[in-house]
Amino acid sequence: MAGMNDHPRFLRFALRPLAALLLVGAPLGASSPPARPLSSADIVAAAPADAWVAVPPEDLLVVDLEGGRQVVIALAPGFAPVHVANIRRLARSSWFAGITVNRVQDNYVVQWGDATEKKPLPEGIVASPPAEYARALKELGFRAMPYRDAYAERVGHAGGWPVASDGTLAWLPHCYGMVGVGRNLAPDTGTGAELYAVIGHGPRHLDRNIALVGRVLSGMEALSALPRGTEALGFYKEGTPRPAIVAAHIAADMPAAERPAFELMRADSRSFADWLTARANRKDDFFIRPAGALDICNALPPVRATLRK
Amino acid sequence: MAGMNDHPRFLRFALRPLAALLLVGAPLGASSPPARPLSSADIVAAAPADAWVAVPPEDLLVVDLEGGRQVVIALAPGFAPVHVANIRRLARSSWFAGITVNRVQDNYVVQWGDATEKKPLPEGIVASPPAEYARALKELGFRAMPYRDAYAERVGHAGGWPVASDGTLAWLPHCYGMVGVGRNLAPDTGTGAELYAVIGHGPRHLDRNIALVGRVLSGMEALSALPRGTEALGFYKEGTPRPAIVAAHIAADMPAAERPAFELMRADSRSFADWLTARANRKDDFFIRPAGALDICNALPPVRATLRK
Numbered sequence: 001m002a003g004m005n006d007h008p009r010f011l012r013f014a015l016r017p018l019a020a021l022l023l024v025g026a027p028l029g030a031s032s033p034p035a036r037p038l039s040s041a042d043i044v045a046a047a048p049a050d051a052w053v054a055v056p057p058e059d060l061l062v063v064d065l066e067g068g069r070q071v072v073i074a075l076a077p078g079f080a081p082v083h084v085a086n087i088r089r090l091a092r093s094s095w096f097a098g099i100t101v102n103r104v105q106d107n108y109v110v111q112w113g114d115a116t117e118k119k120p121l122p123e124g125i126v127a128s129p130p131a132e133y134a135r136a137l138k139e140l141g142f143r144a145m146p147y148r149d150a151y152a153e154r155v156g157h158a159g160g161w162p163v164a165s166d167g168t169l170a171w172l173p174h175c176y177g178m179v180g181v182g183r184n185l186a187p188d189t190g191t192g193a194e195l196y197a198v199i200g201h202g203p204r205h206l207d208r209n210i211a212l213v214g215r216v217l218s219g220m221e222a223l224s225a226l227p228r229g230t231e232a233l234g235f236y237k238e239g240t241p242r243p244a245i246v247a248a249h250i251a252a253d254m255p256a257a258e259r260p261a262f263e264l265m266r267a268d269s270r271s272f273a274d275w276l277t278a279r280a281n282r283k284d285d286f287f288i289r290p291a292g293a294l295d296i297c298n299a300l301p302p303v304r305a306t307l308r309k
Numbered sequence: 310m311a312g313m314n315d316h317p318r319f320l321r322f323a324l325r326p327l328a329a330l331l332l333v334g335a336p337l338g339a340s341s342p343p344a345r346p347l348s349s350a351d352i353v354a355a356a357p358a359d360a361w362v363a364v365p366p367e368d369l370l371v372v373d374l375e376g377g378r379q380v381v382i383a384l385a386p387g388f389a390p391v392h393v394a395n396i397r398r399l400a401r402s403s404w405f406a407g408i409t410v411n412r413v414q415d416n417y418v419v420q421w422g423d424a425t426e427k428k429p430l431p432e433g434i435v436a437s438p439p440a441e442y443a444r445a446l447k448e449l450g451f452r453a454m455p456y457r458d459a460y461a462e463r464v465g466h467a468g469g470w471p472v473a474s475d476g477t478l479a480w481l482p483h484c485y486g487m488v489g490v491g492r493n494l495a496p497d498t499g500t501g502a503e504l505y506a507v508i509g510h511g512p513r514h515l516d517r518n519i520a521l522v523g524r525v526l527s528g529m530e531a532l533s534a535l536p537r538g539t540e541a542l543g544f545y546k547e548g549t550p551r552p553a554i555v556a557a558h559i560a561a562d563m564p565a566a567e568r569p570a571f572e573l574m575r576a577d578s579r580s581f582a583d584w585l586t587a588r589a590n591r592k593d594d595f596f597i598r599p600a601g602a603l604d605i606c607n608a609l610p611p612v613r614a615t616l617r618k
Contacts, residue, residue, distance in 0.1 A: 106530045107485050133598075148457045150604040176416050176510040185594045201485040201510050201607060205591055205600040221415045221537040228530040282514055285494045289442075291514040295459040298510060 040278040047271035052263040060251035071219035080132035086192040093122035096248035105234025107200030110223040134169040155296040160264025172212040175297035179214040202297040265302040349587040360578035369560035380528035389441035395501035402431035405557035414543025416509030419532040443478040464605040469573025481521040484606035488523040511606040574611040
């Protein structure tokens, strides 16, 4: 994933650090020679197969934008089951085909939907889903990070997801690349026909005010580099060409040869614990002062594309 | 500023909330009728002249990109005086003219400099500036925010700047739109000839590892919407056209009629205190659950363009 292990260094200076000073992942008291110091990228590369969990094809929304760009979104039925069911149904009814990106607000969101607001929703869509803004923490397999968060009492991970919590309830945080459901005023919660992706510093004040339904796993730049809208809230001006969504499918419905496949690193794996520690304590020839901390939005679980199957 | 008061709502639903439930800026115990509830946007609009501080023209770097786009950066001589002096000298020697954007890494940075690495620096440039990564807190006029931060013991503001601190030292945080100095390995600190702007979730692990020298005040979208580089670290592929910087000036040197002018809201103003409170406690017809908190990177002081003078 972009931005994970990198820093602004001089152009063309892209050597890997050879002598990171912090040992990560080396077993304590091991009598074998010291393990090669591991960066967070090393840890991802070395993670064993059981550190990864495949995103079920039923949970992958594959969005084709005009110009041949593809965005793949992992859906989160564990957090927003009714909204996700709606989104699957919209995809399976080809409803998303022909809608457009209508809003690109810098440092905030890209939002897509039916600009005419007249396209009838397919049969079976739950018109007013429940407010799936939080769920019970206790069945979630939550692993807390030992770092502060500005917004929540606790932050950490469950499965392949970032999670914020008050100790009782748990919710997905509004981080870069997270996908949510545009809605009107409360108590309306949106159907899922209008979606947005976060393209700026995490607008965490939206947490528990809107249903988050997923995370962009690939193709983020097809959204984040779109021209910003010039009107209020970043909407495109009337008459401006809007980037069109050509098609959107659930991966499970696609022919095997065309089906993208991704894995997320499991929050309960040793590799993930090591990865968090390495991310929070970067120290190498470049990093002088390790942060000793990590923001949840800088700790979205590693993703890898796997063979289409 | 984009993204300050907005939320993802249905397309074309852009009514201003009429009945925000949280009173902001209403004097306690006032006997006059309750003040009209103020949103953070209202507070900015109503802020008196003395709540604003003009950015000195000597501290404004005006960067013209090809295609007629302009980016205006407020420099921070209070935090990185030697680096800022270098940048002024580079601008005044027309050194930046003709360099290019070489790196655009999604959710991280846009970086520009001399792709040939052969352009000689002008006379008088300090080749190895001191590591201006932090300064003493005590003379800064620091106003702490009452909210947690993942990375620093305290966060708040001074003048028109966001500030992080350990109680003794103070530094600028790596937030969206902040500008820093590309460097090689420590103890090198970079001259200021290669700069980057943050275009993603604040990479705060860079704090105190690199010199921050400013903040983009306008034209951010000319950087953040650039095509992402396809090579390692987001560098553009060799042979790909790179967005050129046509010119860069210090505003003080520009003809009065062409000179951009900006003001920042003062951290020690009543308006700013009200603005922070309103930002941390959004509640209106849309917001169901106020966050009760605010990340420093979601609290960059309001900016306004003023008449050119």
